[in-house]
Amino acid sequence: MENIKRILEEAESFVLATHVNPDADGLSSVLAMHLVLKNRGRRSLPLLEERGPSFLDFLHGFGDLVTLEDFRKDSFPVEESVALVFDLSEETRLGEVAPVVKAARERVILDHHARTGEALPGLRMVDPRAPATALLVYRLLRELGWEISAEAAENLYAGLYSDTGGFRFENTREEAFRVAADLVRLGARPAVVGERLLENHPPARFELMRRVLERREILFGGRGVLSYLTLKDFEETGARPAEAEDLATFLRSMRGVEISAMVKELKPGEVGVSLRSRGRIDVAELAASEGGGGHVRAAGFRKRGLAVEEVVSLVRRLILASLEAEDGD
Numbered sequence: 001m002e003n004i005k006r007i008l009e010e011a012e013s014f015v016l017a018t019h020v021n022p023d024a025d026g027l028s029s030v031l032a033m034h035l036v037l038k039n040r041g042r043r044s045l046p047l048l049e050e051r052g053p054s055f056l057d058f059l060h061g062f063g064d065l066v067t068l069e070d071f072r073k074d075s076f077p078v079e080e081s082v083a084l085v086f087d088l089s090e091e092t093r094l095g096e097v098a099p100v101v102k103a104a105r106e107r108v109i110l111d112h113h114a115r116t117g118e119a120l121p122g123l124r125m126v127d128p129r130a131p132a133t134a135l136l137v138y139r140l141l142r143e144l145g146w147e148i149s150a151e152a153a154e155n156l157y158a159g160l161y162s163d164t165g166g167f168r169f170e171n172t173r174e175e176a177f178r179v180a181a182d183l184v185r186l187g188a189r190p191a192v193v194g195e196r197l198l199e200n201h202p203p204a205r206f207e208l209m210r211r212v213l214e215r216r217e218i219l220f221g222g223r224g225v226l227s228y229l230t231l232k233d234f235e236e237t238g239a240r241p242a243e244a245e246d247l248a249t250f251l252r253s254m255r256g257v258e259i260s261a262m263v264k265e266l267k268p269g270e271v272g273v274s275l276r277s278r279g280r281i282d283v284a285e286l287a288a289s290e291g292g293g294g295h296v297r298a299a300g301f302r303k304r305g306l307a308v309e310e311v312v313s314l315v316r317r318l319i320l321a322s323l324e325a326e327d328g329d
């Protein structure tokens with residue numbers, strides 16, 4: 001911690017990065033730190049592989065994000081900078097941004113995931129018990145005694161709110177509420193963040209939901225549920241697969257469901273599967289048996305070279321087998 005504090009206090013310029021397909025926690029951590037650094041007169045480059053997702057465009061500083069495509073190497077002293085990396089520990093999760101992060105003179109990694117792959121080299125502030133990386137950013141800023149503006153506070157609140165599922169997941173402990181209260185005191189607006197995160201879906205998503213509901217298959221007397229989307233669905237609705245991201249969670253929300261699955265055709269020859277459980281069935285184990293991974297309640301895997309219907313059959317068998325096994329316990 002002392003090393004990390006010293007580096008942050010001494011460095012003049014910073015490259016900020018998060019994982020590919022950034023979520024509210026990763027992006028809010030980047031942008032909160034970016035605003036704080038700017039306020040302190042430091043140079044900060046919040047760098048993304050691609051344009052940030054539009055559903056997060058309410059985060060303060062969103063317009064400062066730089067995509068790799070727009071990044072001009074000669075305009076920023078990367079080799080003299082410190083790279084701050086948020087919400088990931090593995091180099092592969094950085095995607096195309098990895099070479100820039102590795103070119104920095106030092107790296108500081110803030111993360112709350114249990115590491116699975118090869119670690120990105122650098123100083124680490126990692127706490128798998130922390131509900132969000134945004135909370136680690138808050139801890140670090142408090143340790144440094146740096147001012148957190150209302151805008152930075154609202155970003156951090158959005159990350160914390162999102163990764164705790166609106167303060168309802170098991171990772172929500174006392175500290176999450178204490179930090180949230182302090183962020184609100186500093187100027188974060190819960191109603192604004194809640195509305196932007198929960199009630200701001202593109203119309204195309206509702207057409208996807210209609211199709212998902214129409215095709216839902218109830219298994220094992222309502223203890224399992226399964227649905228699917230094809231590339232044609234995404235083409236016809238104009239929605240991207242990212243907009244179907246949490247539909248497996250949506251299916252799990254039906255009373256009595258213990259395990260849910262969404263099968264999505266991502267590109268020709270590639271099908272993704274999202275699995276959700278209420279906790280009695282370990283979907284990380286199920287996903288691992290198919291070469292994927294995740295957590296007990298949320299996991300996934302990908303299949304190449306199989307048609308959507310074939311993957312649907314495979315997932316149906318997996319769900320039925322896991323519910324039968326659980327019945328036998």
Ligand SMILES: [Mn+2]
Pocket residue numbers: 025026087112131132133163
């Ligand atoms: Mn996170």
